[in-house]
Structures are given as structure tokens and as C-alpha cells.
Amino acid sequence: MDLQQLGRERYPGATWQDIAVADGGDLPAVLRAQSNPPQDLRVIPFERYTSPGFFDLEIERMWKRVWQFACREEHLRDVGDYYVYDLARLSVVIVRAESGLKAYRNSCRHRGTKLKPSNSDGWSASLRCPFHAWEWSLEGELVSRPCDWEFPHLPAGDAGLREVRVDSWNGFVFINFSAEGPGLFDYLEVLPDHFARWDLTGWYVHTHVRKHLPANWKLSISRLRPRAQLSNSTFGAPCARFRTEKPSLTASSPAASATPTPRARSAWPTAQTRFPS
Numbered sequence: 001m002d003l004q005q006l007g008r009e010r011y012p013g014a015t016w017q018d019i020a021v022a023d024g025g026d027l028p029a030v031l032r033a034q035s036n037p038p039q040d041l042r043v044i045p046f047e048r049y050t051s052p053g054f055f056d057l058e059i060e061r062m063w064k065r066v067w068q069f070a071c072r073e074e075h076l077r078d079v080g081d082y083y084v085y086d087l088a089r090l091s092v093v094i095v096r097a098e099s100g101l102k103a104y105r106n107s108c109r110h111r112g113t114k115l116k117p118s119n120s121d122g123w124s125a126s127l128r129c130p131f132h133a134w135e136w137s138l139e140g141e142l143v144s145r146p147c148d149w150e151f152p153h154l155p156a157g158d159a160g161l162r163e164v165r166v167d168s169w170n171g172f173v174f175i176n177f178s179a180e181g182p183g184l185f186d187y188l189e190v191l192p193d194h195f196a197r198w199d200l201t202g203w204y205v206h207t208h209v210r211k212h213l214p215a216n217w218k219l220s221i222s223r224l225r226p227r228a229q230l231s232n233s234t235f236g237a238p239c240a241r242f243r244t245e246k247p248s249l250t251a252s253s254p255a256a257s258a259t260p261t262p263r264a265r266s267a268w269p270t271a272q273t274r275f276p277s
């Protein structure tokens with residue numbers, strides 16, 4: 001199947017690639033490539049967007065099985081740095097341990113209390129439950145438990161934190177709740193190849209724009225994904241402010257001598273958004 005031809009048939013006008021090529025210059029091959037897989041044009045039942053039962057299925061069969069972007073490596077720069085990633089009813093605490101990145105269910109092995117609050121990050125020498133003070137090392141091993149004699153049925157060696165798969169690429173940290181399925185690099189398919197020219201490691205989040213939309217997640221994504229939204233809607237402005245910055249490499253720049261440091265999530269500047277409701 002000729003994907004280029006398929007795209008032409010679907011849309012005979014000038015593509016982004018046509019315009020970029022016409023602009024001249026050294027356009028990398030990866031930016032000339034087009035992908036136009038056939039679309040399933042069946043009408044999607046309304047309930048897919050409103051049914052709590054279908055939402056539960058999405059969590060069980062999709063969100064628990066896919067790699068998903070959780071944070072940036074700069075959030076986990078030093079041993080002890082942690083970052084909590086929440087998705088629907090799920091919560092993961094990702095830490096920088098001596099052995100590297102580790103991710104755990106953000107849930108105490110005793111009674112399920114959250115080890116770290118949702119939407120938090122910071123530094124912690126260990127992971128200690130705020131309820132009855134069970135404590136785990138950053139490697140996930142139970143290291144301390146008050147009234148240890150009361151738990152003969154759960155030896156300390158069996159009470160480690162539940163691990164979640166974690167990996168990183170290009171400075172982005174991903175997690176996957178499932179132990180099954182492809183590794184991150186297989187899952188990313190062409191992305192590492194396509195971004196070979198653009199090394200984003202060492203960059204950091206300068207401004208984080210967040211907006212809670214009163215809508216099903218699929219509707220939000222499909223509403224904001226078309227590139228038309230980027231050029232002519234209210235989405236363009238906040239999108240332009242979502243950036244990562246790298247230290248200036250220009251010797252004469254006043255910023256060249258300064259070592260920029262990532263900000264804690266609580267210190268991120270926020271930006272007002274005007275998404276249509």
C-alpha cells in the first residue's frame with residue numbers, strides 16, 4: 001500500500017510537507033515522511049463517551065497496559081527525588097534510587113494508604129506510610145515496621161512495594177502498569193528514530209499549563225488534536241507557552257554562566273487557558 005498515494009486521495013491539497021519542501025532549505029528526511037493509515041469511519045456509539053462501565057473497561061484493558069508519559073527526568077535528578085503520577089483511580093510514585101529509576105504503586109502494603117499525596121513531588125530518603133509508619137527503602141524493600149511481631153503472616157521479605165514498569169527516553173519518563181507487553185523502545189516504534197536529531201535530555205519544564213475539562217478524555221483529545229486548532233483557536237496561545245528550555249550555549253549570553261535548575265512542581269508558573277467549554 002502506498003501511503004503517500006493514500007494521503008493524496010484523501011486530501012488532494014498541499015500537505016504540510018509540500019509547503020515545507022516548497023520553502024526550500026535542508027529539510028530532514030523525517031520531516032518529509034507522511035503517514036496516512038486508513039481510518040475506521042464507523043460512527044462511534046454515544047455511550048462510549050458517557051458510560052461509566054465503558055470507562056472502567058478502558059482503564060482495565062487499555063490504561064493498565066500501555067506505556068504512558070509520567071514526568072521528565074529532571075524531576076528525578078537526584079537519588080531520593082520522587083514524583084507522583086495519577087491516572088483515573090491509579091497512582092504511581094516514581095523515585096530516583098541508587099539503582100536508577102523505580103516506580104511503585106502509590107499504596108501502602110498494610111492498608112492501602114497513599115504513600116505520597118497525589119500531584120506531589122519532592123525529595124524523600126525513603127517511602128514511609130503516613131498512617132502506621134511502615135517504611136520502605138527507595139529500592140522498594142520494607143526496612144521498618146512498628147509492632148513487627150503482629151505480622152507473622154506477612155514476612156518483611158514479602159512486603160516489598162508493588163513495582164510498576166518504568167523507563168525513559170529523550171528525557172521523558174514513562175510508566176506501564178502491566179508487566180506484560182513490549183518494552184518502551186518497541187512501543188515507541190518510529191519516535192526514537194524521528195527524534196534522533198532533537199536531543200531533549202537536559203531540558204526542563206519552564207511553564208506547565210493544565211486545564212480540567214468537563215468531558216470524556218477521548219473527546220478532549222480529539223477536540224484538541226487536529227492541527228487546525230493550533231493555528232486558529234484559543235488553544236494556540238497556551239500551547240505556545242508550553243515549552244521546555246535549555247541553557248543558552250552563547251558565551252556572551254548572561255544566562256550562559258547560570259546553571260538553570262528545574263523547578264519543583266509547586267513552583268511552576270501557571271498560565272490561564274481559554275479552552276472552549
Ligand code: FES
Binds near residue numbers: 113129130131132133
Ligand atoms: S496503612 Fe500504611 S502502615 Fe498502616
